[in-house]
Amino acid sequence: MFPVSRLVTSMRFALHDMQGQQYSDHELIEAINHASALIYQRLGERFSHVALKRTVLIMNNGEARLPSDFHNVYKVSVEGEHRDPATLKVCPVQYRIAADTFYAPGDAYVLEYYRTAPVVADKTEVLDAPDSLRPFLEAAALAVLGGSVEGAEAAAAACVRTHAGAEFSHLTGCGPLKVMGGRL
């Protein structure tokens, strides 16, 4: 999370337009939003964790509203076990997603999903994106301003590439507990 104003300043520095003679703040904000959208889209396509978000859905009569920045589902899990109320046996659950609503029995589910891009409207706002995205956002926004589609795509691709593989991790040193993790 970083304030947009700093991004705008670095962009102006790169554009040699610190006084705002060529480009208005509106254009830079627009470019930043475009770049953010592109990058998050590409991140989502490559199943990068950067684009993931986690939330708890509280069911209300078998329905729950999906979050407003929901783009695509990643994983749904449940706290504890689900028992069939009739037989009281543990059984699997089926959920449905239609438009912006999540349908499933039960009380609460953990939803991990790919989010839509964060956007801003003012320089004073804070962009809801990790700091590691900043250079790529900047490069992509500059490319958008310059009208270069290839430049923007290249920045997005570089962003995705450098953020890949973060899910692989393993702990060094064995102990009584062995945990293996990674990509699903």
Next chain:
Amino acid sequence: MPWPVVSGNKHGEASQQIVYPGFGGGLNLSVPPEMLERNELRQAMNVEFSRVTGSMRVRGGLVWSGRFDGPVGEVVHVPGKRGFLVRNKANPKQVWYFLWNCIWPVMGSLNGKGALSAAAWGEPGEVLLATGGKLQRFTDFEKGFPQIETLDDSPDECRHVFVRDGRVGVVDGPDTLRFSWVGDCEQWDNDPDDESTGQFIEIGYKDGMDINAIVPLSKDLIIFKSPRDEPDKGIIWRLTGSFPEWLPLEAAHNTGTFSQRSVAAVGNDVFYLSHLGLTALSTVTQYGEVRSAWPDRKVAPTLTRLLRDTARLWNVPVKEQLWVLPAEGEEDIWVFDYGAGLWTQFNFPVVPVHAVGVDRALYVFIGRDLYHVNDWYVQDELRDGGVKPIKAKMQMGPLLKGWQTLIKRVFASFDIVPECEATLNVQKFKMPFRVGGTPDYIADPPNTVQYASEDDDPLFPPGNVLTSRRRCIVRDWAISPEVEIEGGGCSLSLMGFEVVEV
């Protein structure tokens, strides 16, 4: 940032220089102003052609020299003495003698009521006077003090006294010239056996005209006869030869002059004024004949309308000028420079009664006072009425083009003294003639921006004493330049413009 260059070449070939190369043509009122030559003027007031500078110069100023006890009537020069006999206009019998800047009373008085005429006879300072009565003689200090005595044996009614062939002549009656004994002005009777006794001759016997002026020309005597009050219907006679071979010849018809005071002899010419203007009788030496010329061609249309029988013609030899006063009461004097052949005009604070040049000095009689005109005086100093700067003006013909005229540059070459203020005016634009540069001011009513001193202006540094140049923008349909001068001591040699038609 660079300043723009206001260059005169910016109209290319359309730009034209108009130069007024001196004003040797003088006043010319006989053509429309647009047709004036570049060296002619349509108004030339209080300027004269100066032999000192070779250019038009403001006339000299009046310096008071003396006051008489009464108004000045007629003035007669006393040759050889630089003195004047001045007749009292209020009392025509009384005469004063002006000599050595003093006014001397004269014993005796004039015995006639007519116009005063005089001829030098005898010693320097002796003058014979005729006023319509018996002939009189004036002597200055020979007998101790100035006096007039009457010559009792002279004819009873003498007018127009003159000297010819060693005799004194007078006009006696309308046609007769009567001569004294050779060498003796007191004896006039005639002895038929002795040629050297008194003689007479009749000119134009019974032609119904009177002699009204007599002037010697070359070896002849020119006699003007006219019918009373009709000077332009007269006949001019030439008396050639001496007694007994003298011969009166008719020299010119239908012309004549107003009075003895409207003729002047100048060198080989006689100038006279008539209703037709100023005429010159010259001798054609080859044949001894006499020919007329009209030197007033350039001013005649205006001058002739003003001439009346009180017209006066005064000769000022030191300046080679003839002064014409067209009629008593006229305010302007018309000045003819017969050396250069050009006309200008003078205007004095009060109209002169008489003007006479003696040697290098020029005397002017005004009212009761005698003044002396001094070229180095830049103002008129009147006896009453204090000091008045001389106001002179020269106006050139208009600049006329197909459309509007734009004047971009003005220059003039002149001579000036610090007491004098002169400007060249072109419509509303003024270029002062100034010693040592031209100060600058900016016109932007109601505020004006002025430079603190004449030396501050970087674009127009103090310049040459004798020239003045300015850039300007004057744009109008017909542009009439003129030069206005206040105070004397200024002469204008040349001026010019750079113009373009826009």
Next chain:
Amino acid sequence: MTQSQMIALVRKLIADEQATGFTEGGNLEEPEGTQELINYLDRACDALSQRLAGARDLRLLKRMTVANGAKLPDDFLFFAGNVPVSVENGLMNFYGEATTLPIRYFARLPYVSAYPTGDLPYQHNDEIVIAALAATYALNKHEFNVSQDLMLLGMGGAANAMAGGVGQ
């Protein structure tokens, strides 16, 4: 420099210190006189503004507050960059919703005629150029060939063309 000093400077440049070329006016050929010179000065302000704005000179940059239906400012030349404001009939409206981001534009230099008293709000170098340019207009009226002067001012030919009203 005040307005009258500016006019005096122009008169000096065209050698018309005695106000004979541009008189008080009142006739067909010279209707305006001093007013005519003021008009030339205003025109020169325009031309200089166009040139400075074309070079994106910072001194012309101004911020405006936009309200829907407000009139374009009188001294508006063009916006700095793209902004979400539409202009029709000289009235401004936001595209979409209002924004708090600053909206900036390049403004024409103020006219000389707007300051009958007091000091003119120009920098000295601008004053000289404005006076010089007004002088060339004045001389041009009298059919002087001023192409050299315009070239020296950097104003000849296409450089003097009007910049667009929108964008760069």
